[in-house]
Amino acid sequence: MRPVLLTWNAARVRAAEEPLLAAGAPLMAHAAFALHVAVARELRARRGRVAGAVVVVLAGAGNNGGDALHAGALLARRGARVLALTTAQRWHDEGAAALLAAGGRLRALVPDAVDDDAAQVLAADVVLDGVLGIGARGGLRGPVARLVEAVAAARPDGDSPLVVAVDVPSGIGVDDGTRAGTVLDADLTVTFGGAKPGLVLPPAAWAAGRVEVVDLGLALAGPADVASLGPDDVAALWPVPERAAHKYARGVVGVVAGTRTYPGAAVLASSGAALAGVGMVRYVGDAGDAVLAARPEVVVGPGRVQAWVLGPGVSPDDAAQRRRVQRAFDGVLHRGEAAVVDAGALDLLPERVGPHVVLTPHAGELARLLAQHGVDVERTAVEAEPLRWAREAHDRTGATVLLKGGTTVVVGAHGAVYAQSDGPTWLATAGAGDVLAGVLGALLAARVDDVHEDPSLAAALAAAAALVHGRAAHRAVPDGPIVALAVAHAVPATVAELLRATGTLAR
Numbered sequence: 001m002r003p004v005l006l007t008w009n010a011a012r013v014r015a016a017e018e019p020l021l022a023a024g025a026p027l028m029a030h031a032a033f034a035l036h037v038a039v040a041r042e043l044r045a046r047r048g049r050v051a052g053a054v055v056v057v058l059a060g061a062g063n064n065g066g067d068a069l070h071a072g073a074l075l076a077r078r079g080a081r082v083l084a085l086t087t088a089q090r091w092h093d094e095g096a097a098a099l100l101a102a103g104g105r106l107r108a109l110v111p112d113a114v115d116d117d118a119a120q121v122l123a124a125d126v127v128l129d130g131v132l133g134i135g136a137r138g139g140l141r142g143p144v145a146r147l148v149e150a151v152a153a154a155r156p157d158g159d160s161p162l163v164v165a166v167d168v169p170s171g172i173g174v175d176d177g178t179r180a181g182t183v184l185d186a187d188l189t190v191t192f193g194g195a196k197p198g199l200v201l202p203p204a205a206w207a208a209g210r211v212e213v214v215d216l217g218l219a220l221a222g223p224a225d226v227a228s229l230g231p232d233d234v235a236a237l238w239p240v241p242e243r244a245a246h247k248y249a250r251g252v253v254g255v256v257a258g259t260r261t262y263p264g265a266a267v268l269a270s271s272g273a274a275l276a277g278v279g280m281v282r283y284v285g286d287a288g289d290a291v292l293a294a295r296p297e298v299v300v301g302p303g304r305v306q307a308w309v310l311g312p313g314v315s316p317d318d319a320a321q322r323r324r325v326q327r328a329f330d331g332v333l334h335r336g337e338a339a340v341v342d343a344g345a346l347d348l349l350p351e352r353v354g355p356h357v358v359l360t361p362h363a364g365e366l367a368r369l370l371a372q373h374g375v376d377v378e379r380t381a382v383e384a385e386p387l388r389w390a391r392e393a394h395d396r397t398g399a400t401v402l403l404k405g406g407t408t409v410v411v412g413a414h415g416a417v418y419a420q421s422d423g424p425t426w427l428a429t430a431g432a433g434d435v436l437a438g439v440l441g442a443l444l445a446a447r448v449d450d451v452h453e454d455p456s457l458a459a460a461l462a463a464a465a466a467l468v469h470g471r472a473a474h475r476a477v478p479d480g481p482i483v484a485l486a487v488a489h490a491v492p493a494t495v496a497e498l499l500r501a502t503g504t505l506a507r
C-alpha cells in the first residue's frame, strides 16, 4: 500500500537542486533517463515493444522541454519514431541535438495549422508533455494552448494516445493546484526530485493521472508543503484500544445533529462515529428515537464528552438544536473539548477557536463562512482555489479546516496541509458528509489530549478520516452508486483492513 506522498513547492525544489547542480550533478540526464524508462515500460505494456512506437514530444523553451527532448532521444535510440514539436521561439539546444543525433525529428508547431498538428498528436502512441515545468508562470498560451484544446476535445474519455506529463502537467499552478486555462490531462506524471503540491491539490491534481517520483537525491528537508496520506499512515493515527482500555478512556463523542422532522443526519453522524470505533456515542437532540432505532448502542441525552459532532441536519429555524450547539461550544472554549463543526453549526462558530475544532464545509459552506468574516468570495472561486480559501478560513477562525470535494483539502496548525483523493465520485451524495463528520468525531474524541499537545495532529486526523471515508465508499460498492449509510457500514472493515495490512492489532 502507498505511504504518505510528500510534496514541495517549486522554490524549495529549486533550492534543493542548486548545490547538486553547482557540484556538476547531471540531474537532467538522470531525470530524462528515468522518464524514458517509465515511457518504455508503458509502451511495452500497451503494444509489446518500444521499437516502432510513435512518440510526440511537446517541447517548451526551458529545462522541462530539455527533459522531454532527452527522453525522446533515448526512446529514438530504442527504435521509437520520435517527433518533437517545439512550442516557443527557443528550445533546449542540447536536448534538441541529442534527439536529432538519435534519429528523431524536430520542428516548430505551426500556428496556422493547429488542427493538423493535433491530428499528429492524436495518432501517436504516447505524447510527452514537456511544455512547462516548475518555471511556469500562468497557463498555456498561444498555439500550444489551441493545440491542447483541440487534442482534449478529440479525446473526451482520455483514450489514446497515452499522455505522460514531464514533471507536472504543463500550465498547472505548481504550488497552489490551480488550473489556468487548458491543461493536457495526463495518464501518468513522472516528477523529478520530489512531488509538487499541484500534483495532489485540486483542481490541478485531476490532470496528473498516476504520479511517479524520480529520486534525484535532493535534500528536501523539513515539513512538506502539502502531504497526501496513504493507507499505510492511517494505522499510526488510528486509536487502537489498549488491553486496559474502558469505554470512557476510549473517548466519548457527543452528536448534536438532525431534528425530529429531519432525523437522517442524526442517524448518519451517530453511525459514522459509532462505526469508526469509539467508547461511546451520546446523541443530544430531538431525533433520539430514530437514532436508537438505527444504533441501539447510542446513549441519548447530554453528558461528559471528549469531542463533539455539531451541525449535520441542524436547520437555522431549529432554536433548540442551535442552543445545544452553542452550549457545546462552551465546552469547546472552556474545557478544551474537540469538535467537528459541519453544516448548520458553521454559522454559530465563535469568532476565534483553536485547531482542536475542525470545520468540515463544502465549497458553498466555506464561501458563506468567509462571508461571515467579511471575505467576499463565490463558491466557484473556492472551487478554483480550494487551498487558498481553506487557508484563509483557517487564518481567520483558528480552526483546522477540512474542505470537502472531489479532492478534500485540510489546512491545520503549524502549516499542516493535506490533500486526499480517496473516494469514488459516487461519494458526492446526500448524507455522505454527515458520516465523515461522525468518523472524524470519533478520532478526535480518542486523541483529544494528543491534539492539545500537538495541534497539527487535528489536520492529520482529519486527513485520515477523509481517507477511511473514501475507501469505505469504494468498499461499500466497488464502481457503483452508493448511499451514505452504506459508507458508514463499510467503515469497520475498512479500518480493519488498514490495521491488518500494517500489522497493527488490538491487544
Ligand SMILES: NC(=O)C1=CN([C@@H]2O[C@H](COP(=O)(O)OP(=O)(O)OC[C@H]3O[C@@H](n4cnc5c(N)ncnc54)[C@H](O)[C@@H]3O)[C@@H](O)[C@H]2O)[C@@H](O)CC1
Pocket: 017, 021, 027, 028, 031, 032, 060, 061, 062, 063, 064, 065, 067, 088, 131, 132, 133, 134, 135, 136, 137, 138, 139, 140, 141, 166, 167, 168, 192
Ligand atoms: N534545474 C535542473 O537542472 C533540473 C530541472 N529539471 C526540469 O526543469 C524544469 C524547470 O525548468 P525551467 O526553470 O527552465 O522552467 P520551465 O521549463 O518550466 O519553463 C521555463 C520557460 O518557459 C517560459 N514560460 C513560463 N511560463 C510560461 C507560459 N505560461 N507560457 C509560455 N512560456 C512560459 C519561461 O519564460 C521560460 O522560458 C523542471 O520542471 C524539470 O522538468 C529536471 O531536469 C531536473 C533537474
Ligand SMILES: Nc1ncnc2c1ncn2[C@@H]1O[C@H](COP(=O)(O)OP(=O)(O)O)[C@@H](O)[C@H]1O
Pocket: 343, 362, 404, 405, 406, 407, 408, 423, 424, 425, 426, 427, 428, 429, 430, 431, 432, 433, 434, 435, 436, 469
Ligand atoms: N466529485 C467528488 N468525488 C468524490 N467525492 C466527492 C466529490 N464531491 C464530493 N465528494 C465527497 O462527498 C461528501 C459529500 O459531503 P457533503 O457535501 O457534506 O454532503 P452532505 O452534506 O449531504 O452530507 C464529502 O465527503 C465530499 O468530500
Ligand SMILES: [K+]
Pocket: 064, 129, 130, 131, 132, 133, 165, 166, 167, 168, 169, 170
Ligand atoms: K510539463
